[in-house]
Amino acid sequence: xxxxxxxxxxxxxxxxxxxxxxxxxxxxxxxxxxxxxxxxxxxxxxxxxxxxxxxxxxxxxxxxxxxxxxxxxxxxxxxxxxxxxxxxxxxxxxxxxxxxxxxxxxxxxxxxxxxxxxxxxxxxxxxxxxxxxxxxxxxxxxxxxxxxxxxxxxxxxxxxxxxxxxxxxxxxxxxxxxxxxxxxxxxxxxxxxxxxxxxxxxxxxxxxxxxxxxxxxxxxxxxxxxxxxxxxxxxxxxxxxxxxxxxxxxxxxxxxxxxxxxxxxxxxxxxxxxxxxxx
Numbered sequence: 125x126x127x128x129x130x131x132x133x134x135x136x137x138x139x140x141x142x143x144x145x146x147x148x149x150x151x152x153x154x155x156x157x158x159x160x161x162x163x164x165x166x167x168x169x170x171x172x173x174x175x176x177x178x179x180x181x182x183x184x185x186x187x188x189x190x191x192x193x194x195x196x197x198x199x200x201x202x203x204x205x206x207x208x209x210x211x212x213x214x215x216x217x218x219x220x221x222x223x224x225x226x227x228x229x230x231x232x233x234x235x236x237x238x239x240x241x242x243x244x245x246x247x248x249x250x251x252x253x254x255x256x257x258x259x260x261x262x263x264x265x266x267x268x269x270x271x272x273x274x275x276x277x278x279x280x281x282x283x284x285x286x287x288x289x290x291x292x293x294x295x296x297x298x299x300x301x302x303x304x305x306x307x308x309x310x311x312x313x314x315x316x317x318x319x320x321x322x323x324x325x326x327x328x329x330x331x332x333x334x335x336x337x338x339x340x341x342x343x344x345x346x347x348x349x350x351x352x353x354x355x356x357x358x359x360x361x362x363x364x365x366x367x368x369x370x371x372x373x374x375x376x377x378x379x380x381x382x383x384x385x386x387x388x389x390x391x392x393x394x395x396x397x398x399x400x401x402x403x
Contacts, residue, residue, distance in 0.1 A: 127322035138312040171211035178207040219314035254282040278306035308348035
């Protein structure tokens with residue numbers, strides 16, 4: 125458990141936030157270099173396909189029957205992008221750049237969802253700070269958008285910890301989870317992460333493994349996943365829209381096609397001079 129290993133773990137956690145912790149562990153054990161992992165169906169919707177002979181990565185998935193979860197879990201396969209071929213112009217992430225509409229929208233979302241008021245205050249020693257006495261998150265006015273975003277991600281964790289811990293709240297005891305969430309958000313959205321040193325790894329973690337280690341680090345990973353899920357929902361409007369595959373479109377309008385009521389949004393015109401397979 126070193127600072128660099130923890131950063132690697134958080135980066136994987138951030139890129140695969142939609143998977144459970146157990147499935148993330150399975151993916152990492154089978155393919156430590158995995159980056160973008162999806163099922164065969166999801167890859168096909170994006171115009172990519174598993175290569176012939178691709179082994180895939182074994183995970184577990186909820187068993188669905190008649191549109192409902194049976195309560196059972198079954199084996200399933202997913203594929204890393206390195207095992208697929210096809211369209212190369214797919215963007216799996218969004219970069220939050222200073223001054224962009226996306227980052228300003230995210231800052232606004234973070235401020236509105238904070239458990240305490242957020243206020244601009246000059247003269248503070250750091251870019252951002254949560255004051256338990258004032259019950260406010262303070263931001264300096266002269267920092268960049270990305271510094272505001274990272275600061276909000278970090279200080280929100282302190283504010284939430286104070287709300288749940290009450291009089292027993294101590295900033296130093298919550299530093300590990302706050303830094304972990306802030307690092308995950310920064311790494312996920314392409315921000316500078318050099319400031320993160322992770323000299324705050326709890327001493328209790330050293331020497332632990334298995335279940336004991338998981339009990340100490342899982343809360344940080346879970347908090348990071350939860351924040352990324354919220355961010356991804358807010359950033360949907362800024363992501364490039366992928367073209368729906370023909371198969372997916374036909375399945376979605378199966379009933380309309382059967383009764384003749386479905387009309388394609390963009391009718392496909394037959395070529396006037398058919399060539400090759402169109403003849």
